[in-house]
Amino acid sequence: MKALVESLKATARVTDATDIRAAFAADPNRFSRFSTRLDDFLFDYSKCAVNDRILDGLDALAKAARVEDKRDAMFRGDIINITEERAVLHTALRNRANRPVLVDGKDVMPDVNAVLTAMGGFADGVRSGSLKGATGRKITDVVNIGIGGSDLGPVMATLALAPFHDGPRLHFVSNVDAAHIADTLKLLDPETSLFIVASKTFTTIETMTNAATARAFIADKLGEAAVGNHFAAVSTALDKVAAFGIDASRVFGFWDWVGGRYSIWSAIGLPLMIAIGKENFGRFLDGGHTIDEHFRSAPVRENIPMLLGLIGFYHRNVLGYPSRAILPYDQRLSRFPAYLQQLDMESNGKAVTLDSAPVEFATGPVVWGEPGTNGQHAFYQLLHQGTDIVPAEFMIAANGHEKELRHQHELLIANCLAQSEALMKGRTLAEAKAQLTAKGMDEAKADRIAPHRVFTGNRPSLTFVYDQLDPFALGRLIALYEHRVFVEGALFNINSFDQWGVELGKELATGLLPVVEGEESAEGHDSSTAGLVAALLKASR
Numbered sequence: 001m002k003a004l005v006e007s008l009k010a011t012a013r014v015t016d017a018t019d020i021r022a023a024f025a026a027d028p029n030r031f032s033r034f035s036t037r038l039d040d041f042l043f044d045y046s047k048c049a050v051n052d053r054i055l056d057g058l059d060a061l062a063k064a065a066r067v068e069d070k071r072d073a074m075f076r077g078d079i080i081n082i083t084e085e086r087a088v089l090h091t092a093l094r095n096r097a098n099r100p101v102l103v104d105g106k107d108v109m110p111d112v113n114a115v116l117t118a119m120g121g122f123a124d125g126v127r128s129g130s131l132k133g134a135t136g137r138k139i140t141d142v143v144n145i146g147i148g149g150s151d152l153g154p155v156m157a158t159l160a161l162a163p164f165h166d167g168p169r170l171h172f173v174s175n176v177d178a179a180h181i182a183d184t185l186k187l188l189d190p191e192t193s194l195f196i197v198a199s200k201t202f203t204t205i206e207t208m209t210n211a212a213t214a215r216a217f218i219a220d221k222l223g224e225a226a227v228g229n230h231f232a233a234v235s236t237a238l239d240k241v242a243a244f245g246i247d248a249s250r251v252f253g254f255w256d257w258v259g260g261r262y263s264i265w266s267a268i269g270l271p272l273m274i275a276i277g278k279e280n281f282g283r284f285l286d287g288g289h290t291i292d293e294h295f296r297s298a299p300v301r302e303n304i305p306m307l308l309g310l311i312g313f314y315h316r317n318v319l320g321y322p323s324r325a326i327l328p329y330d331q332r333l334s335r336f337p338a339y340l341q342q343l344d345m346e347s348n349g350k351a352v353t354l355d356s357a358p359v360e361f362a363t364g365p366v367v368w369g370e371p372g373t374n375g376q377h378a379f380y381q382l383l384h385q386g387t388d389i390v391p392a393e394f395m396i397a398a399n400g401h402e403k404e405l406r407h408q409h410e411l412l413i414a415n416c417l418a419q420s421e422a423l424m425k426g427r428t429l430a431e432a433k434a435q436l437t438a439k440g441m442d443e444a445k446a447d448r449i450a451p452h453r454v455f456t457g458n459r460p461s462l463t464f465v466y467d468q469l470d471p472f473a474l475g476r477l478i479a480l481y482e483h484r485v486f487v488e489g490a491l492f493n494i495n496s497f498d499q500w501g502v503e504l505g506k507e508l509a510t511g512l513l514p515v516v517e518g519e520e521s522a523e524g525h526d527s528s529t530a531g532l533v534a535a536l537l538k539a540s541r
């Protein structure tokens with residue numbers, strides 16, 4: 001692998017692959033050669049520094065890393081999450097073909113379908129008003145209490161699918177900061193509120209603390225007996241949910257083979273289903289499923305998640321770019337960058353291989369971003385003229401939902417395309433100077449100002465185009481990025497499905513709580529931590 005990467009570096013140096021601008025000038029067909037489609041879904045990677053030799057090299061890399069074998073092992077239900085000894089089967093949750101999927105010799109599909117049916121019944125009941133609060137009133141507000149994968153997916157997707165939202169209002173409480181739940185409870189009438197406690201493990205301190213606060217809110221206002229009508233839960237730990245006091249008929253299970261950050265397709269999607277209805281939720285699963293079928297069968301040069309992963313690896317390990325920007329030109333995807341942060345960084349922010357050895361490559365990059373056009377007026381300065389190169393990943397719908405405001409959508413499209421064009425083309429010193437002198441600036445001043453107005457160009461970007469942001473398109477987009485993370489993880493030879501890196505901070509927080517509460521001394525902690533505790537205790541009222 002290392003040798004193949006070195007050879008790719010050499011190829012990138014000696015060919016003119018890295019001069020994207022020149023590659024466009026030399027080849028009028030570059031777009032059609034380096035873009036691919038899945039129905040209405042278009043993936044353009046022509047504005048990346050690739051050519052056929054680079055892509056062949058990446059293909060060889062994928063073969064050497066046995067990416068396709070690893071992919072098949074995932075779909076088959078092999079124990080690929082080796083540190084937790086689990087299969088990885090979020091794909092079974094959207095297996096609309098209903099093909100048997102075996103875990104320990106048992107087909108999981110009947111259980112998957114049974115939970116989906118139960119979710120549908122519950123969602124219908126809440127939406128229609130047949131499932132009421134304890135005082136007989138219809139539920140108007142649903143509050144999801146969860147964090148990480150038990151929050152980000154439903155939050156992101158609910159915002160994304162706002163035009164399809166015809167169920168009760170949704171709220172999301174995740175942070176242990178009391179401000180989050182307090183600000184939410186202020187908006188609610190307890191008689192018409194339903195809380196969904198969403199936690200795979202049902203031990204996460206933030207979620208359990210917020211759930212206890214919500215429980216007290218209902219019990220205080222409506223009496224202890226009302227709690228049952230105002231709570232539901234989503235978890236793999238059904239015994240712990242029962243201990244919390246939520247009736248089994250309002251508990252929706254999933255399985256240890258669904259990672260938290262891959263769980264939007266499971267019962268964790270219940271709030272989304274309540275918002276948009278079970279039919280639309282089904283379309284969302286359909287979208288994910290079409291990408292699974294595509295990922296499993298398309299040849300590398302037509303396989304969008306495979307190409308996306310290979311180009312991601314190329315940017316990180318051949319060209320050495322440390323981050324990637326997710327730039328949806330779709331305001332309703334405003335939380336998509338945050339969602340991808342967890343998906344990508346919790347999956348591939350690792351330093352040990354599957355053989356428990358130090359990794360030989362730079363693993364997952366920093367993932368960040370904001371929707372356009374807002375980002376243009378904030379951080380795009382650095383994207384265009386900063387000293388780091390940040391590959392940009394643009395996404396845009398051909399059609400907005402606001403037909404009557406088509407001109408605004410056209411403006412959005414123009415901005416999206418202009419940004420990728422500007423990143424690629426840039427502006428030379430001569431062009432900058434000519435512009436200034438054309439406006440009447442004298443030569444000496446133009447010489448001084450022009451360097452500030454140079455854009456080096458040759459900055460890579462990818463663009464996704466879809467017809468319209470609907471449940472199907474969103475399902476596709478998420479599944480696509482899930483598989484990209486898989487491909488990159490396979491190339492890094494790491495386990496993308498555990499998250500031990502979040503444990504140490506959790507352990508230390510548990511140890512620090514009695515110190516912060518003033519019940520234990522800070523002795524044994526470093527002087528900075530002890531000093532900060534002392535300052536906070538002194539200032540606390």
Ligand SMILES: O=P(O)(O)OC[C@H]1O[C@](O)(CO)[C@@H](O)[C@@H]1O
Binds near residue numbers: 150207
């Ligand atoms: O659903 P749970 O078990 O409450 O976990 C929430 C989140 O916490 C994490 O384990 C990280 O701390 C994530 O992987 C997960 O999505």
